[in-house]
Amino acid sequence: MSLKAARRRRHQRPPTSWRTQTPLSAPEWWVVFALAGIGVIAGPILDLTQPAPDSLSAVIDAVFCVAFVVAARWPWAGLLVYAVALAVSFPYHEQAVVLSAIALSACVIVRVGSIRTIAGLVALIAGGVATVAATAQSTYGLNVLVGVPFVALISSVIGASLRIALGRARTLTAELQRRIQTEQEIRAEERQLISDELHDDIAHDLTVISTYISVLEQDQEEGIDPATRALAMSVLGDTTRKVLDDIRLIMQQGTAIDEQPMRALTAAFDDARRELATANLRVEVEGDPGDERVGRLVSATLSRTLREAVTNVLKHHGQSPIRIGLSVVDDIVCFDVTNTLPDVQTPTEPGFGTIRISERITRLGGSCVIGPDGDSWVVSIRIPRHSQL
Numbered sequence: 001m002s003l004k005a006a007r008r009r010r011h012q013r014p015p016t017s018w019r020t021q022t023p024l025s026a027p028e029w030w031v032v033f034a035l036a037g038i039g040v041i042a043g044p045i046l047d048l049t050q051p052a053p054d055s056l057s058a059v060i061d062a063v064f065c066v067a068f069v070v071a072a073r074w075p076w077a078g079l080l081v082y083a084v085a086l087a088v089s090f091p092y093h094e095q096a097v098v099l100s101a102i103a104l105s106a107c108v109i110v111r112v113g114s115i116r117t118i119a120g121l122v123a124l125i126a127g128g129v130a131t132v133a134a135t136a137q138s139t140y141g142l143n144v145l146v147g148v149p150f151v152a153l154i155s156s157v158i159g160a161s162l163r164i165a166l167g168r169a170r171t172l173t174a175e176l177q178r179r180i181q182t183e184q185e186i187r188a189e190e191r192q193l194i195s196d197e198l199h200d201d202i203a204h205d206l207t208v209i210s211t212y213i214s215v216l217e218q219d220q221e222e223g224i225d226p227a228t229r230a231l232a233m234s235v236l237g238d239t240t241r242k243v244l245d246d247i248r249l250i251m252q253q254g255t256a257i258d259e260q261p262m263r264a265l266t267a268a269f270d271d272a273r274r275e276l277a278t279a280n281l282r283v284e285v286e287g288d289p290g291d292e293r294v295g296r297l298v299s300a301t302l303s304r305t306l307r308e309a310v311t312n313v314l315k316h317h318g319q320s321p322i323r324i325g326l327s328v329v330d331d332i333v334c335f336d337v338t339n340t341l342p343d344v345q346t347p348t349e350p351g352f353g354t355i356r357i358s359e360r361i362t363r364l365g366g367s368c369v370i371g372p373d374g375d376s377w378v379v380s381i382r383i384p385r386h387s388q389l
Helices: 003-010 026-048 055-073 075-092 095-112 115-135 140-221 226-252 265-278 296-315 352-363
Strands: 283-286 322-329 332-340 367-373 376-384
Touching (some): 026 055, 055 095, 075 095, 075 115, 095 115, 095 140, 140 226, 226 265, 265 322, 296 322, 352 367
Parallel strands (some): 283 322
Antiparallel strands (some): 322 332
């Protein structure tokens, strides 16, 4: 994932929906069990200790406490239990008790249920209240008509408040986790970009230094042309200073690819000629590295590719010449580096730089072929000239 995509995702927040059931949290379950337990124990005791004990009322209280727990876990099952209890209550004239229990249970049903479940609760309470109000005598029906909806409303407000609060807490928790994950991905991407910088610049410069040291060692053993020795000493000093400058630059600048100062492809071609010539390798260049048709990002990518190719040539090369070609065909930039492999070859696997070049070219929508072709090693890049990350 790119840095831009990661930063865009940081501002996305998960939606909270009433369309699906929202389970109770652990603390809420403890409250539900505590209330149900108190009801199961205290309700029957109060009913049975009255001057005229009512065993039916004690059973109803116990059933409603169990139904309260069931509704908290399976809202539709709880509604079914309440609907059956309401239908059975009419012959025993316990409609008000059942409706009151349903109204109190509205708290957990609104808290955990979906919109359909809540609609079923409203329909059950409205139907029960309307039936009782229409069939009851004197003020009994009026009390039910006013009292039960009021209790249901208060209970529903409590349940909705708990649901909104917990939903908000879960949303913030999920957002925090995504932010942490996004920050980790951004840091990993930045570390990878720093690794690329170190590999593309520092490792290349160290390879050049190693090559020039070999030239000077050869001078001590066999003697070489004074001009070549002077050039090697000059380039060795320049490259050593450049290593220090590159390290400071990497530590100071931002690491996003699209925010970095781009290395000019022309300068990369000049460095390649100079470094390969110092290693007594002849270079043949075709094309214009300053072609304005090549986009800035593509130019920077090809500069890195050329530095990696020169590094590999300095490590493993056969006879001259090394051929570097750049051309633009329609909207495609064609870039090729070819060098002869040494007579004695050892099995090679793609290195870090080769892998990262392939990944970078792929991200820009291009194609990359790096590997042996007969007795030569070929780096062949085809990339749209106006590629964007």
